[in-house]
Amino acid sequence: MSKKELVRNLEELEHVTGSLALDIWQHPQIAYEETYASAAQKSVLADAGFRITENIGGMQTAFYAEYGSGYPTIGILGEFDALPGLSQSSKPYKDPVSENGPGHACGHHLLGTAGVESVLGLKQLIDQGKVNGTIRYYGCPAEEVLSGKTFMAREGVFDDLDCCLTWHPGTSNVVQNYSTQxxxxxxxxxxxxxxxxxxxxxxxxxxxxxxxxxxxxxxxxxxxxxxxxxxxxxxxxxxxxxxxxxxxxxxxxxxxxxxxxxxxxxxxxxxxxxxxxxxxxxxxxxxxxxxxxYHMLTNDTMDTLNYRNMEDYPMESFTSDEVAYAAILRKSMDPKLIEASRRQLQLDSNDILPTKNFYNIAMKDTTMPGSTDVADVSWITPLASIGTTCGPIGTQVHAWQATAVFGTSIGLKGMHYAARIMALTAYDLLTEPAFVEQAKAEFIEATADKPYQVGLDETVLAPGTERKEQLI
Ligand SMILES: [Zn+2]
Structure with a gap:
């Protein structure tokens, strides 16, 4: 019953979080300079009564926002940095807003704002006494240079989490049960x-x-x-x-x-x-x-919860206008890459914006080329991640097509779906401590004799503070 209520809460929030995401998309800032996005998210969360801890590790855009109290403490990771040189309007052909300016070609305006939506939806259940525990949204800077979360981890801000959830915009709804480099x-x-x-x-x-x-x-x-x-x-x-x-x-x-x-x-x-x-x-x-x-450590317990919620609460299909937009955008993409993605997901050639859910058990323990600082958090606390459809099959992140589609209703639909699934899985963890303990037992076994060691010692400072060099 409360799960349905949670979904309703989230639907009512969509106009606020949709505007917030597009506002951040229109004000792209690169790693460690995300002052606009950080301030916008903090403002929404502070207005909702969240307790904000900011300037983590001296990084002016790093913060976390907390609500509720007691066990368990569930974290949701957000990001908001853009990429240099990938400025683009939402038109389905190349159309930079500012020449060589930054753009949200990895969809981090969606990534962070989905987390904000999830915790705002959960907050209402805490207020009504339907859920006990603590929820914490992390505004993490500088994922694109792979260090924001490492600096935050060095400050110990993830140490007391019981479990943590995140996601990434993509071209399918998928449980990310594979590692990164x-x-x-x-x-x-x-x-x-x-x-x-x-x-x-x-x-x-x-x-x-x-x-x-x-x-x-x-x-x-x-x-x-x-x-x-x-x-x-x-x-x-x-x-x-x-x-x-x-x-x-x-x-x-x-x-x-x-x-x-x-x-x-x-x-x-x-x-x-x-x-x-x-x-x-x-x-x-x-x-x-x-x-x-680090490389990513996955968690079967939480992956299973994510998948069950995806199956129980499927994504609504895209409109004919959205499919038509996606079809135009795809004309600028390499057909071989589209075909490779289509075959990998065993999709029909007409399925441009798939709403089906994927959880390929065989992917477990395989490594995806590419890296993320989310992986550091996965060695501190049990962590699970999903991807959702925010653009047509064949869209490559870190390219202008991604900036374009992530600024449309297609990107927002994927964001709201991610917010829903993360909130539902957080709900499972908050209401069934057995899931938290199972996820933790799995994590403890996987990390036995391999405790997290921060890869950047105190001599390495986040940009914005003075750097020290080592002469050989
Ligand atoms: Zn990204």
Whole structure:
């Protein structure tokens, strides 16, 4: 009975949270600069009577909002950062709002706001005495640079949770019972001696040479790495002009693997390569660690609850206008990618916006390429995540098509569905402590002898505070 009431509460909230999500979508801000979204969410939650704890770890956009009291404490994770260069209107063809401006191409305006909707719906049941316990929404900055939650974890804000829920916008309704890759983000800098590149090259020591030699070393390293690992880099400073021997150069690396041990082994090799490149070129090197996040730990108990709620409360179908919009948007996408997604989900070719629910048991313990700092939280408390249909099959996140569709009623429909499922699963956990204890027992078994260790020590600071470098 109360579950139906909860769904009704959520439906009544949809106009408020729909406007909130679109407001954030219209004011995209990149990692650690999400002041607009953070303030907007805090304001809605404070008005509803939530207790707000802000500026977590000195990060001005990080906060959590709590309601209720006592056992159990259920967390819902939200995000709100946009991506640089992916500005786009909601039109189904390329139409940037501001040239090279940021855009919500990963749908984090939906991700965070769904969590706000869930806790607002649950709050009403707490007020009516139908549910006991504590609910806590986390406004987490900077998922796109994979460190916001790691810094929050370092402050201990997830330590007293009994269970935690989250989701991500996608192109199907799916229980995310698979892992993500552990990842390290690190910048290597080289420091040389400037000189006239024609007049006195013998006097120069090129930092750019060192970057190039480091990249050659890294590319030779690939052959000797475990299958499935990834190394990608971008030269973020290569000097100013060809006639100046560059005295400063920088290369930014992401290292990814199936678990933390794999990426830390890769990192040791990369440090040796950097030292070698410096020795060869007569330069010196320093580095800056930016992120170090875990691989994801899943939880069968909570995945099962999520799936049961998805089956009991299916997503309503999309309107013919929404399907027509999606069909136009898909014209700009690679048909091979659409076909691959369609086959993976065994969908009919007409099923552009699927409302069916997927829970593939065989995916358990497989690793999806890509990483998220949500994984850090999964090593602190039992955590489960779902994906929902917020765009047509074939939509790639981190592309303009995603910014477009996530700013329409299609994106909002997926968001409201995610809010509903997270709230229903939180309801199960709040009203049936046996589920909480089962999820915890599973978590304790999976993490035995492997306690969470924060990957960024106190010398690494969130952007916005002064950074310290380690000279080798
Ligand atoms: Zn994302």
């Amino acid at each position: 552990a990842m390290i983000s690190i910048k290597f800098r080289f420091h040389g001696v400037p000189a006239h590149a024609a007049g006195a090259p013998h006097a120069g020591r090129s930092a750019l040479d060192a970057v190039e030699i480091m990249n050659i070393g890294a590319n030779y390293l690939r052959e000797h790495l475990v299958d499935g690992t990834r190394i990608h880099y971008s030269i973020t400073n290569g000097g100013q002009a060809p006639n100046i021997v560059p005295d400063e150069a920088e290369v930014w690396y992401y290292l990814r693997g199936a678990n933390r041990d794999q990426v830390e082994d890769m990192l040791m090799r990369m440090h040796d390569i950097a030292k070698g490149a410096a020795l060869i070129t007569g330069t010196s090197t320093s580095h800056e660690l930016l992120a170090n996040c």
